[in-house]
Every structure is written in structure tokens, then in C-alpha cells.
Amino acid sequence: MELLESPAKAHEAASVASPQLRWPGVCVQCSDVDSLHKSLTTLLLLSCCLCDNHSLQLHLFESSLKVTGVDFLKSQNTRQHHTDGYNIQSLVVRRGQPFQVLVSLSRELRAADKLTLRFGIGESPMKNRGSLLSLKPEREDFNGWKISVVERKGKECLLSVTSSPNAPVGKYNLHVKTGSNIYKPENGVIYLLFNPWCEDDVVYMANDAEKEEYVLNDTGTIYVGSAYSIYDRPWNFGQFEEFVLDACMYLLDKSKLSLAQRRDPAHVSRAMSALVNANDDSGVLLGNWSGNYVGGTSPMDWIGSVTILQKYYKTKKPVCYGQCWVFSGVLTTVMRCLGVPCRCVSTFDSAHDTEENLRVDVYLNDKGEKLNSLSFDSVWNFHVWNDAWMKRTDIPDGFSGWQAIDSTPQEQSEGRFQCGPCPVKAVREGDVYLPYDAKFVYAEVNADRVYWVVKKVNGKDKYFKVGTETQAIGKNISTKAVGQNRRVDITQEYKYPEGSKEERMSMQRAYSFLRPSGLTPRSGYASTLQRIGANTEPLVPNEPVTKTGLHLEITNTEPLHPGNPLEMAITVKTSAPGNWTIDLIGSCQLQYYTGNVQANLGTLKETITLEGPSEMQIPLKIAPDAYMKTLSSVEDEVLILVTAIAEVQETNDKLTKETSMRFEYPPITVQMPETASLYNDFNCAFIFKNKLNVTLENCKLLVEGLGIFKMTTFELGDIMPGRIIKSEIVCTPTRLGEKKIVAKLISNQIKGISTEKGIFITE
Numbered sequence: 001m002e003l004l005e006s007p008a009k010a011h012e013a014a015s016v017a018s019p020q021l022r023w024p025g026v027c028v029q030c031s032d033v034d035s036l037h038k039s040l041t042t043l044l045l046l047s048c049c050l051c052d053n054h055s056l057q058l059h060l061f062e063s064s065l066k067v068t069g070v071d072f073l074k075s076q077n078t079r080q081h082h083t084d085g086y087n088i089q090s091l092v093v094r095r096g097q098p099f100q101v102l103v104s105l106s107r108e109l110r111a112a113d114k115l116t117l118r119f120g121i122g123e124s125p126m127k128n129r130g131s132l133l134s135l136k137p138e139r140e141d142f143n144g145w146k147i148s149v150v151e152r153k154g155k156e157c158l159l160s161v162t163s164s165p166n167a168p169v170g171k172y173n174l175h176v177k178t179g180s181n182i183y184k185p186e187n188g189v190i191y192l193l194f195n196p197w198c199e200d201d202v203v204y205m206a207n208d209a210e211k212e213e214y215v216l217n218d219t220g221t222i223y224v225g226s227a228y229s230i231y232d233r234p235w236n237f238g239q240f241e242e243f244v245l246d247a248c249m250y251l252l253d254k255s256k257l258s259l260a261q262r263r264d265p266a267h268v269s270r271a272m273s274a275l276v277n278a279n280d281d282s283g284v285l286l287g288n289w290s291g292n293y294v295g296g297t298s299p300m301d302w303i304g305s306v307t308i309l310q311k312y313y314k315t316k317k318p319v320c321y322g323q324c325w326v327f328s329g330v331l332t333t334v335m336r337c338l339g340v341p342c343r344c345v346s347t348f349d350s351a352h353d354t355e356e357n358l359r360v361d362v363y364l365n366d367k368g369e370k371l372n373s374l375s376f377d378s379v380w381n382f383h384v385w386n387d388a389w390m391k392r393t394d395i396p397d398g399f400s401g402w403q404a405i406d407s408t409p410q411e412q413s414e415g416r417f418q419c420g421p422c423p424v425k426a427v428r429e430g431d432v433y434l435p436y437d438a439k440f441v442y443a444e445v446n447a448d449r450v451y452w453v454v455k456k457v458n459g460k461d462k463y464f465k466v467g468t469e470t471q472a473i474g475k476n477i478s479t480k481a482v483g484q485n486r487r488v489d490i491t492q493e494y495k496y497p498e499g500s501k502e503e504r505m506s507m508q509r510a511y512s513f514l515r516p517s518g519l520t521p522r523s524g525y526a527s528t529l530q531r532i533g534a535n536t537e538p539l540v541p542n543e544p545v546t547k548t549g550l551h552l553e554i555t556n557t558e559p560l561h562p563g564n565p566l567e568m569a570i571t572v573k574t575s576a577p578g579n580w581t582i583d584l585i586g587s588c589q590l591q592y593y594t595g596n597v598q599a600n601l602g603t604l605k606e607t608i609t610l611e612g613p614s615e616m617q618i619p620l621k622i623a624p625d626a627y628m629k630t631l632s633s634v635e636d637e638v639l640i641l642v643t644a645i646a647e648v649q650e651t652n653d654k655l656t657k658e659t660s661m662r663f664e665y666p667p668i669t670v671q672m673p674e675t676a677s678l679y680n681d682f683n684c685a686f687i688f689k690n691k692l693n694v695t696l697e698n699c700k701l702l703v704e705g706l707g708i709f710k711m712t713t714f715e716l717g718d719i720m721p722g723r724i725i726k727s728e729i730v731c732t733p734t735r736l737g738e739k740k741i742v743a744k745l746i747s748n749q750i751k752g753i754s755t756e757k758g759i760f761i762t763e
């Protein structure tokens with residue numbers, strides 16, 4: 001374009017249409033309208049002082065359309081997008097669904113005007129990288145976004161924006177361009193999330209009640225304990241709380257996922273499984289299973305994810321400390337916050353198979369006590385991971401739906417502590433070749449367990465196989481029911497019923513995908529199998545059938561209260577006719593939920609005789625002195641592990657059985673009204689009576705009520721037997737609907753007393 005030399009000439013050029021210009025202002029050389037307008041306007045501003053030609057000046061100013069404001073219509077948009085819960089100033093919307101913005105202009109919008117909405121994601125967004133979208137009304141962008149004019153009313157223009165249902169999730173900056181003017185609204189950031197309400201989004205979930213639970217519910221329950229005694233830990237996910245969404249956005253940026261990967265919940269969930277643990281990447285939570293939690297918060301003491309994510313976002317440093325249910329709770333928060341349906345999944349007697357051979361080898365000494373040191377494999381009393389809901393576009397059809405993801409740092413996958421997404425259906429069918437980490441997840445829920453007794457023969461350790469259990473691993477896979485406060489068993493989603501033909505066929509199929517022996521196992525550890533020369537084992541073991549019909553049962557005969565003797569029994573049964581002499585060995589140990597043994601409490605060794613189909617109960621009693629010291633010296637909640645080995649002298653039949661049991665505690669009672677109204681204070685009292693016959697030392701009560709009060713800790717000191725304590729808090733509800741209050745009591749002796757109570761907040 002030819003530049004005009006002086007204001008006077010500019011005036012002349014514009015008014016008489018010089019040879020260089022075709023009114024209303026298209027440059028004959030480059031056909032650019034915008035820059036010409038700008039230079040003309042600038043020049044004429046000066047020129048008007050000189051020539052006093054008001055009519056021309058007015059006309060040109062009118063031509064230059066400017067944006068004076070943008071209203072993101074937050075309350076209307078967020079209600080429609082199910083994002084009104086987020087405690088954040090900016091607009092939060094879900095992809096693939098229209099939202100509206102009201103643009104205020106300097107004058108009426110005309111057909112000839114050029115209005116463009118620009119959405120930029122990431123640092124220095126660029127069109128050719130797909131990080132800058134430039135949208136004009138009624139024209140679909142090749143990225144699948146479109147805008148349209150809904151209504152023009154005077155100087156206001158209502159626009160509808162529809163993002164693509166596979167747009168990258170994250171924070172977008174909106175600029176509005178009119179001609180050469182660019183308007184940058186204050187707080188013009190829009191958070192774009194996955195959309196389970198949108199049929200074209202791969203996270204689409206048809207059922208409304210399920211979306212309500214798996215996306216919108218900000219409280220929930222995590223199941224822990226043992227297969228024998230499952231209990232719930234209330235957990236506040238708090239995905240809508242202040243800074244939680246920003247923490248998730250920070251994690252997305254930190255993940256270094258490409259824009260294309262940010263479109264796909266499979267990539268995003270894998271990245272989040274890595275980032276929720278601190279390993280490799282200074283992620284959210286540092287795991288600690290040592291029993292020593294100095295310098296941080298004991299994993300037992302969290303009652304929700306909010307404090308953790310807020311602290312992480314503020315400091316950008318790993319928060320200390322987590323164990324599996326904490327990792328899982330935080331991962332649920334992150335996934336729900338990003339819009340991916342997600343749930344916590346607890347598996348009891350869950351295997352941690354270090355060499356990807358789908359079996360767990362357990363070594364016992366000749367007293368029947370478990371030896372920790374011989375195997376890197378372990379069986380956790382429970383392990384908590386997550387299911388995330390999505391359609392997998394990266395693998396063959398048939399594996400969409402729930403995908404297991406796990407942020408507890410157990411084993412590396414592709415060089416990082418990350419796990420999943422692994423299709424739950426692939427686990428059930430034994431299709432363990434599918435990405436990601438299906439062999440590991442398969443073993444977690446369905447490994448076979450093989451018992452070995454280690455005996456010294458001529459001064460050397462020899463290994464004697466005493467039993468194979470094909471039904472021991474992966475029990476009572478549990479999650480919270482949709483819309484209800486109860487546990488639901490989802491074991492059948494992960495595997496066929498134990499004992500069924502299909503379950504063994506799935507195992508057979510899974511075995512067929514194992515690496516040939518001799519290749520490097522996943523963890524880099526040497527295979528214990530090779531060490532004991534067990535390569536002659538049948539490929540897929542079956543549950544042994546004994547000639548005597550030998551059967552073992554382990555139970556407690558009295559409630560297991562800390563401070564009381566632990567009264568348990570081993571029942572030996574035979575079902576075949578004949579006289580049977582049975583050597584029974586039993587042991588009782590205290591262990592962490594990871595299967596790590598903390599103390600040996602006692603053993604029994606007896607020879608009994610049974611005639612035909614009959615049974616005998618052998619008591620196993622442990623005095624309080626034997627375990628109370630261990631109980632108060634460890635900072636974890638411990639479980640009681642009883643192992644029994646029976647051997648029939650006449651037939652050489654051998655059988656092993658183990659059961660983990662949990663101590664039983666007195667409850668916390670919460671007293672408060674069932675309903676309350678917004679911003680009206682009410683009182684909430686927490687009452688605890690120490691019904692045990694031991695003093696609970698150094699008691700702390702932790703309480704939190706999302707939308708009611710922030711997390712609070714009461715220091716209660718020592719609580720003597722029989723004493724009742726009552727702590728009160730004044731509550732001010734700030735949000736409507738069903739809310740929950742969660743309370744937890746911890747002491748030197750007991751870590752696991754918790755409760756929750758719901759309240760309905762009305763207007």
C-alpha cells in the first residue's frame with residue numbers, strides 16, 4: 001500500500017478517492033482493508049484539526065467497529081454446562097456444547113463488518129500449530145469449532161460458540177477482533193473441559209445418575225480394610241473447590257502433552273496417573289510406606305483431596321505423604337475436575353506382581369510365618385486405584401468403557417511411574433497385550449498364589465511347594481454405588497467368577513501373551529521362579545483337589561478390640577471317609593495393608609485326628625501385651641494376619657490358608673440438623689466415647705465439610721477408657737444441595753476411626 005504523505009493529502013485522498021484508493025478504502029496494491037482504515041483514521045484524526053471536515057471524520061470513525069466489552073454470561077453458561085459448581089471467576093465450559101457470549105460494540109454490527117473470535121491455548125498460540133483458532137460467524141473452522149450470531153440488538157451482539165467435541169482441554173484466551181482492532185477482555189480466560197454430556201465426546205456417558213456420581217459428586221467413599229472386613233473411608237474429592245481446577249490445569253501444562261494428546265482422555269489420564277505421584281516429575285503426592293511420617297502429614301490423616309491439591313498448587317512442590325487410597329482419591333478429583341467420569345476402585349487381596357508372570361510366590365518358614373525377604377511380589381490387603389470412563393480410539397473396538405488407571409507408584413511403565421488406562425474388559429478376557437499395563441492390572445485382580453515352605457536341607461535353603469491358590473487374589477472389587485451411600489461389588493467387571501471355566505480360560509489367554517522366559521522382566525528383578533527351578537510347573541495351575549476334602553477356615557471368635565486378647569480360631573474340615581491325622585501350623589502376625597509384616601505375635605503347632613466328614617476348631621489366642629506396643633509404635637493402621645498350613649499324614653495332602661482381619665473400634669457420632677439454610681449458622685457436634693480398655697494417646701479429630709466449613713483439627717490429648725469427648729464447630733453453609741461432613745479420629749493406638757454425615761442445604 002502506498003503511504004500517504006501528509007494529513008492534508010490523506011484528507012484529500014479519502015474525500016476525492018485518489019488513484020491509489022477505491023472508496024471505502026481498499027488498497028489497490030495489496031487489497032488490504034484493515035491496515036488502510038487504520039492509517040486513514042490515524043491520519044484523519046490529525047487532519048480534522050487542519051481541515052475541520054467533520055462529516056468525513058464522523059463517517060470514518062463509524063466505519064471502525066470496536067468492541068467495548070464482552071460478557072461471558074457465566075451463570076447461564078455454567079448452568080447449561082454443569083460447571084456452576086466450580087469456585088472460580090473465569091468461565092468454565094465443556095467441549096462440543098454451545099455457550100454464548102455477549103459482545104458490546106461501539107456501534108451496530110453491519111453485514112460488511114468483520115468480526116472474529118480468537119481462541120488461543122498455551123503460550124504464544126499460532127494458527128499453523130492449531131493453538132490459535134480464528135472464528136468467523138457461520139463458518140466452521142477446520143478444527144471443528146464454529147460461532148454464530150444469535151441476536152443483534154442495538155450495539156450488542158449475542159454470539160454462540162461451539163467448540164469441537166475433540167478440542168484440546170485446557171485454558172483458552174479469548175480475543176475479539178473487529179477489523180484491525182483487537183479487544184482483550186479482562187479475565188478473558190475460558191476453561192474448556194471434557195464433556196460426558198456430549199454424544200460426540202469420547203467421554204460421553206449416557207446415564208444421568210452416573211454422570212451425577214462420577215463427574216459431579218464432590219464427596220464419596222473409599223473402601224479399605226481386608227476382604228474379611230471391609231470398611232469405608234469417607235473422602236472429600238472437592239473438585240470444585242478454590243484452586244483445584246487451576247491445580248489440574250497446572251498439571252496439564254506440566255505433563256507436556258502435545259495439543260493433539262490433550263484431545264484424548266487416554267493420554268490425559270495416563271499423564272495424570274504419572275503426575276499425581278511425585279516420582280519422576282515432582283508431581284502432587286510423595287508416597288511413604290515406611291511408618292515414619294515426620295516432616296509431613298501421615299497418609300492416615302487426610303480426609304480429602306482439597307488440602308493436598310491446594311497446597312501443591314501454592315508451593316508447586318510434592319505434598320507429603322500418600323498411600324494408595326490418597327493417590328486414588330486425588331486422581332479421582334483431578335479426573336472429575338477435568339470432566340472425565342472417574343471412580344475409586346478398591347481390590348482386596350490385590351497382587352503386586354513385579355515380574356509380569358501373573359503369579360505371586362509366597363515363602364513361609366517352617367513355623368508358617370511369612371518371609372518378606374524372598375519375593376519382590378506382594379499381596380496388599382487392599383489396593384485402591386481408579387476407573388476412568390472413555391471410548392478408546394487407539395485400540396481395536398470392544399474395549400471402551402471403564403479403564404483402570406493407577407497413580408500409586410508401584411512399578412514403572414515405559415520408564416515412568418504411571419499406570420493405565422487399561423481397559424477393564426481386556427482384564428476380564430485376558431487380553432493383556434493391550435495398552436496400557438494390562439499385565440500388571442491383570443495380576444492385581446487375578447494372579448495365582450503359590451505357597452512355598454523354605455526348609456534347611458544340608459545347610460541349604462530348599463523350597464517345597466505347599467499349595468496353589470487360584471481364587472485368592474482379587475476379591476470384592478468395590479466402589480461406591482451410584483447415588484447411594486453403599487458399597488457395590490464390581491468384581492464381575494474385572495473377571496469371570498472364580499471357579500468358573502471362563503476364569504481359567506482368561507488366565508490361559510493372559511499367559512499366552514507373557515514374554516518368553518529369559519527376557520527382562522518388567523521390574524528388572526530376577527525372577528524368583530528361575531531361582532527355585534520351577535519351570536516344570538503346569539502353565540496354568542488349577543486349584544488342588546485333595547483326597548481328604550481338606551478345608552481350612554480362619555475366624556475370630558470375639559470382636560477384635562485393641563487392648564483385649566485377640567481370640568481367633570482355625571477350623572479344619574475333612575469331607576472324605578477315613579481316619580485322618582493332620583499336622584496343623586498356625587501363625588499370627590501384624591502387617592501393613594501392603595502385606596509387609598511388622599510383628600510376629602504367636603504361633604501354634606498341633607496334630608489332630610479327624611474321622612470322615614468332620615471338623616475341629618483350634619483356638620489361637622494372642623494376649624494384649626504381645627501386640628499393643630507394636631500397635632502404638634507404628635503410624636499406620638495394621639491388620640491381623642493369620643496363616644494356617646495343614647498337612648494330612650496319610651495322604652500327604654497339603655493346604656494353606658490366610659486371612660487378614662481388622663481391629664474393631666468404637667464409633668464417632670455426629671450431631672447436627674438434617675437440613676439447614678444458606679448462610680444460616682448451625683452447630684455440629686462430634687462425640688466419641690472410648691469404649692476400649694486402653695487409653696488412646698495423642699488424639700486428634702479432623703473434620704471437613706465442603707461448602708460448609710474448611711478442614712479443622714481438634715487436638716484432644718489422651719482419652720482414657722470410658723471417657724466421652726465432644727467437639728463442636730459452628731457451620732455456615734455457602735452452597736446449596738446435599739453436603740457432607742467428614743470426621744476422623746486418630747491417636748497413637750488407632751488410626752482408622754472415621755465417619756460422615758449428610759445435610760441438605762436449602763435457600
Ligand SMILES: [Ca+2]
Pocket residue numbers: 273274275276277278279280281282283417
Ligand atoms: Ca510422577
Ligand SMILES: [Ca+2]
Pocket residue numbers: 353354355356357358359360361377
Ligand atoms: Ca510374580
Ligand SMILES: [Ca+2]
Pocket residue numbers: 446447448470471472473498503
Ligand atoms: Ca483367580
